[in-house]
Amino acid sequence: MYFKEIFLLLLLAHVIGDFYLQTEKMAENKTDHVRWVLIHCLVYWAAFVIVILPVFNWSLVLYGFLAALLHMGIDMAKYAYTSLSKKKVRALRREQYIFLTDQLLHISVLFFMAYYYTVHVASLPLSHSLTGIFSVTGLSKTACISWITALLLIHKPVNIAISKILIVFKPENKDADREQVHNAGRLIGTIERLIMLIFISLGQYAAIGLVLTAKSIARYDKIVKEPAFAEYYLLGTLLSTVSVIIISFVL
Known part of the structure; x- marks a missing residue:
């Protein structure tokens, strides 16, 4: 079949x-x-x-x-x-x-x-x-299609989906360069999901925690000072992680 x-x-x-x-x-x-x-x-x-x-x-x-x-x-x-x-x-x-x-x-x-x-x-x-x-090459055509689809999914579609879900929770950003920060955040999210997808495919589930820890350290100062951003950040991270898990197990 x-x-x-x-x-x-x-x-x-x-x-x-x-x-x-x-x-x-x-x-x-x-x-x-x-x-x-x-x-x-x-x-x-x-x-x-x-x-x-x-x-x-x-x-x-x-x-x-x-x-x-x-x-x-x-x-x-x-x-x-x-x-x-x-x-x-x-x-x-x-x-x-x-x-x-x-x-x-x-x-x-x-x-x-x-x-x-x-x-x-x-x-x-x-x-x-x-x-x-x-x-x-000995490659499986199903595996190739699965990986291509998964890699394309974790970038633009997941970024758009997460931004739509988080739009009502987004804290006000008064920075002049907020668009650049937003684009950098999307790229960071894509790389984060790519690393997690590779770890899941290798069965290294515990290593996913290292990725989330590194990301949290980079935002630690803002998380501590801004409770609204902390909730927004946590929700976005959880949605990003769940999306990778669903994509990896379904595809």
């Missing part, structure tokens, strides 16, 4: 199309102009084509096209919902719910599509060149 491989391919295409190929401008304009929703869905479909092409399986390409159509349906529904109250100030907590519900629906669609494909097609032939590469 090829369920995991099919699901990973669809999830990889989703991550690339919905996070890495979607610019901030596109994400912002999607809430105001329907044409940007359509542009995003075309880019999303292109991500599926790029990911699925090495498989050279037309049935899977058609499933990718169906995934793009369903993605457009969900995004159009989100656009219609946000347009109903676009003149009102959007509550931060509602923004959380919209993002999390949107991603949950997208991933659920991919899960059921992978299940349906596995039951009715149950075939995932690779191109001769890729088959030769895996055969010579």
Whole structure:
């Protein structure tokens, strides 16, 4: 059965199309102009084509096209919902719910599509060149797809998800260079999750504590002086750690 491989391919295409190929401008304009929703869905479909092409399986390409159509349906529904109250100030907590519900629906669609494909097609032939590469190197194609997907997930998607969840708990920052600090924090979070992911894959669970300790020492002074920041920092660290654990065990 090829369920995991099919699901990973669809999830990889989703991550690339919905996070890495979607610019901030596109994400912002999607809430105001329907044409940007359509542009995003075309880019999303292109991500599926790029990911699925090495498989050279037309049935899977058609499933990718169906995934793009369903993605457009969900995004159009989100656009219609946000347009109903676009003149009102959007509550931060509602923004959380919209993002999390949107991603949950997208991933659920991919899960059921992978299940349906596995039951009715149950075939995932690779191109001769890729088959030769895996055969010579002794690598597992499932392991390769899993690692690529996991590495892409722990960067931009997890950073965005954590920022959406923490947005209502974020303390006021009066520093002039807060944008640079924010970007540095995201990079630190990505590196932190990468190290934890490697430790988990090696079975070195105790070593994860060293990463969290080093991060806490760097922020110790601010944690002690600002209780609000301490809670914000702890919540962000816990969410980051949980995300790595879930990604490592699921993928």
